[in-house]
Amino acid sequence: MANYALRRVLQAIPILFILSILLFAMVRAAPGGPLSAAYRNPNVSKEQIAILKHQLGLDQPLPVQYVKWLGDMLRGDMGESIKFRRPVSVMIAERIPNTLVLVGVSFLVTLIIALPVGILSARKPYSVFDYVATTLTFIGQSVPVYWLGLALILVFYVAIQNPTTGMPLFPAGGMRTIGGDNNLADLAWHLVLPVTALSASWAAWYSRFLRSSLLDVLHEDYVRTARAKGAPDRLVYYKHALSNAILPLVTLIALDLPSLFAGALFIETIFAWPGMGRLFWDAARGRDYPVLLAVVMIDAVIIIFCNILADLFYGILDPRVKYD
Amino acid sequence: MTERSLGSQIVKRFFKHRLAVVAVVVLSMMILLALGAGLTRYSPTQQDPANPFLKPTADHWFGTDELGRDIFTRILYGSRVSLLVGLVSTVLTILVGVAVGAISGYYGGWLDNVLMRITDTFLTFPTIFVLIILSSLLRELPFPWLKNSVLVVIVIIAALSWMWPARLVRSLFISLREREFVTATRALGGSSVGIIIRHILPNCLGPILVSGTLQMAYAIITESGLSYLGFGVQPPTPTWGAILSTAQVHVFRAPWMAVYPGVMIFITVMTINYIGDGLRDAFDPYVVHTDK
Numbered sequence: 154m155a156n157y158a159l160r161r162v163l164q165a166i167p168i169l170f171i172l173s174i175l176l177f178a179m180v181r182a183a184p185g186g187p188l189s190a191a192y193r194n195p196n197v198s199k200e201q202i203a204i205l206k207h208q209l210g211l212d213q214p215l216p217v218q219y220v221k222w223l224g225d226m227l228r229g230d231m232g233e234s235i236k237f238r239r240p241v242s243v244m245i246a247e248r249i250p251n252t253l254v255l256v257g258v259s260f261l262v263t264l265i266i267a268l269p270v271g272i273l274s275a276r277k278p279y280s281v282f283d284y285v286a287t288t289l290t291f292i293g294q295s296v297p298v299y300w301l302g303l304a305l306i307l308v309f310y311v312a313i314q315n316p317t318t319g320m321p322l323f324p325a326g327g328m329r330t331i332g333g334d335n336n337l338a339d340l341a342w343h344l345v346l347p348v349t350a351l352s353a354s355w356a357a358w359y360s361r362f363l364r365s366s367l368l369d370v371l372h373e374d375y376v377r378t379a380r381a382k383g384a385p386d387r388l389v390y391y392k393h394a395l396s397n398a399i400l401p402l403v404t405l406i407a408l409d410l411p412s413l414f415a416g417a418l419f420i421e422t423i424f425a426w427p428g429m430g431r432l433f434w435d436a437a438r439g440r441d442y443p444v445l446l447a448v449v450m451i452d453a454v455i456i457i458f459c460n461i462l463a464d465l466f467y468g469i470l471d472p473r474v475k476y477d
Numbered sequence: 478m479t480e481r482s483l484g485s486q487i488v489k490r491f492f493k494h495r496l497a498v499v500a501v502v503v504l505s506m507m508i509l510l511a512l513g514a515g516l517t518r519y520s521p522t523q524q525d526p527a528n529p530f531l532k533p534t535a536d537h538w539f540g541t542d543e544l545g546r547d548i549f550t551r552i553l554y555g556s557r558v559s560l561l562v563g564l565v566s567t568v569l570t571i572l573v574g575v576a577v578g579a580i581s582g583y584y585g586g587w588l589d590n591v592l593m594r595i596t597d598t599f600l601t602f603p604t605i606f607v608l609i610i611l612s613s614l615l616r617e618l619p620f621p622w623l624k625n626s627v628l629v630v631i632v633i634i635a636a637l638s639w640m641w642p643a644r645l646v647r648s649l650f651i652s653l654r655e656r657e658f659v660t661a662t663r664a665l666g667g668s669s670v671g672i673i674i675r676h677i678l679p680n681c682l683g684p685i686l687v688s689g690t691l692q693m694a695y696a697i698i699t700e701s702g703l704s705y706l707g708f709g710v711q712p713p714t715p716t717w718g719a720i721l722s723t724a725q726v727h728v729f730r731a732p733w734m735a736v737y738p739g740v741m742i743f744i745t746v747m748t749i750n751y752i753g754d755g756l757r758d759a760f761d762p763y764v765v766h767t768d769k
Contacts, residue, residue: 168598176607179614295747297698299705300739303725311732415605422706423725434706437609445610452603460601 158465165457172453173226177219180442226450232443236436241447244432251328252428255420256413258344259351266356271363275398276390278368286360293357298416302350302423309346326425347424351416355409362405367398400471407463411456490759497755500748507745511560514553521554521715522546530731539737542720543727551715552737558716559745562631563697569635570692571685574642579673581643582650593647596640604637608699611636612708626711630703634696642688649681683760690753694746701742717742 192202206212210221225232231241270290274283310325323346324330333339370376371394379393418430425431429448436444468474492498514521525545533540539548581592611633615623623629653659654677662672703709704718712719717738724735 168594168601171598172601176610179610291747291750292743295694295743295750297702297739297742297746299702300721300735300742303721303728303735304739306725306728307732307735311728411603415603418605419702419706433606433609437613437708440613445606449603449606449610452606453601456601456603 154465154468157468158461161461161464165461169450169453169457173223173450174219176446176449177222178215180446181215181218222446226447231447234436234441234444236439236441236444241443244444245429245447245451248427248429248432251426252414252417252421252430254340255344255347255351255426255428256417259348259355259417260410260413262348262352263355263359266352267359267363270356271360272367272390272395274360274364275367275371278364283364287364290357290361293353294361296354298350298354299419299423301353302347302420305346305350306423326423328427347420347426350423351413351420354416355413359402359406363398363402366401367394370394370398373397400467403466403470404463407459407466410459411452414452414455487759491755494751494755494758496751497758500751500755503744504748504752507556507748508560510553511556514550514557517547517550517553519547519550521551522713530727533733540731540733542723542731542734548720548734548737551720552717552741554715555717555720555738556741556745558627558710558714559697559700559742562627562634562700562710563693563745563749566631566634566638566696566700567689567693569631570638570696571642571689573635573639575646575678575681575685577639578643578646579650579678582647583654583669583673583677585651589647592643596643599637599640602637605699605702608633608637608703609706609708612703616711626709627714630700630709634699638692638695642685642692645684645688646681649684650677653677653680683756686760687753687757690749690756694749694753697742697745697749701738 210218213221222232229242231245233239234241234244237244270286274286277283305323306325309323310321313322314320315322324343325346328340328343329335330339330343376389376393379389384393414430417426417428418433420426421428421430422434429451432444433448435441436448523546525541528541528545529543531537531541531545537547537549539552542548542551577592577596581589581596612626612629615629615633616626650673659672659676662676667676700709701716701718701721704716705722706718707722709718710716720738721735724731724738728735
């Protein structure tokens, strides 16, 4: 299996290579390229632009620029932000922990909701509980994450106040109270609304997936055999059925992890959460290309890593899978 | 067609899914409303600076926005954009996806290898991030048709979505190309193109339609999301996403403004999802209806 993992990683390299060329070409295709913001600024003279161009190496041929950029990226040097004049790697390093907190907590909440709901729905299909859960999952899948975020702000920030203090029930933005005591409770208080918005559709999606995958497995012969041998209901459900039904879910989750970051882009924008998504949005509005390129490349690496992880997990959990 | 033909059986099974039938009715009504958007008394861009942030009244059913524009009218015109983007980008996605998947799955070999490596590369794109970059860059290129942001959004959503139907159709073709009816057609001298289009493709119709509904829901959510972030369809064209982003700025002055576009996106996506569910049941003869 180590061989297989190594081969997958090696296969990923040309894909990342092609991706980086495409992204680099896309960004440089824009008129003015990375300096388009400077071109539009009437206070920046032609001479200053020429100096900037030379400083950034933009007066060299494109392939030379690409090779230099790629070499820098591989050494961990992601260039300098045009807007903030700071190293991109430092800016991203500041933001990654915040995004990981948001995505990580949302992921845990998703599992805490989705697993029990999916299992209970499958144990008693077409019961009242299953009917309510199925309806809710359909709703959860159809609500766009950005609107849910806004709706939560509307209800818990604008409409409902804390009866004792008269302040909004939950904050509508940021990660910490400015001037507050930097403690965990404060962070948790700020996390409530963004995490709710981010977890809702995933919880809906996974519980529905687990339900149908469990129902499929329950028709298998080995489940009937277990029942015929007199195994108690709990054992049949949680040992025989669940351990097989969970396999496709694990793959799905591993493949889906990157889309948590996409959802985080919206949530961070709405809730002014100082993470990578918000950084990307600000950079896109200010045409800060070094930042844009770096964030997209990092996300692409995460996606490829998760794809490999999904395959490997499947092999660990399911001994029937053989890698060659 | 006799009463027992495959088509009539599928239609019959679809009508058994009551929620899907309701969804078809609701979606048809939304399409009619979108087509009839011009019938309201207001224009979507006509400003009335004296009357901003009016609450919903008999004159302005959904109130007015920060420039005094009628929100109801803007929502109706917005549904034109959403439905158009959803429909056209889905057709494009399916066309490209089916073509790639069919060629890849039917011919196999090096062609399959090349096409699947391209598909894999596209699948590693962080979609929403690349959409934002593309949308902001394409607008700056010196081609007049790129100034039409609706067209740009349609094309870029399709350009980053065709891989899903391509993989689906490829796997269907791989299993179908070995079947007896394909061998028989080939023995009778049928051409490859004829076999692909006339014999194998009709057998893939169900899964393709279902993935089409998923794609349409995705396209509508994505267009509104991009417009909400400021990287989709550009003002002054009214879109649900743009109304939502103004609503966020004025969330204290006019909290009702945020409700309408969200409810519209929600209803549209939900009806499409239910129609997809109905189609899945209708095309799958093995589904047992226990909720009679």
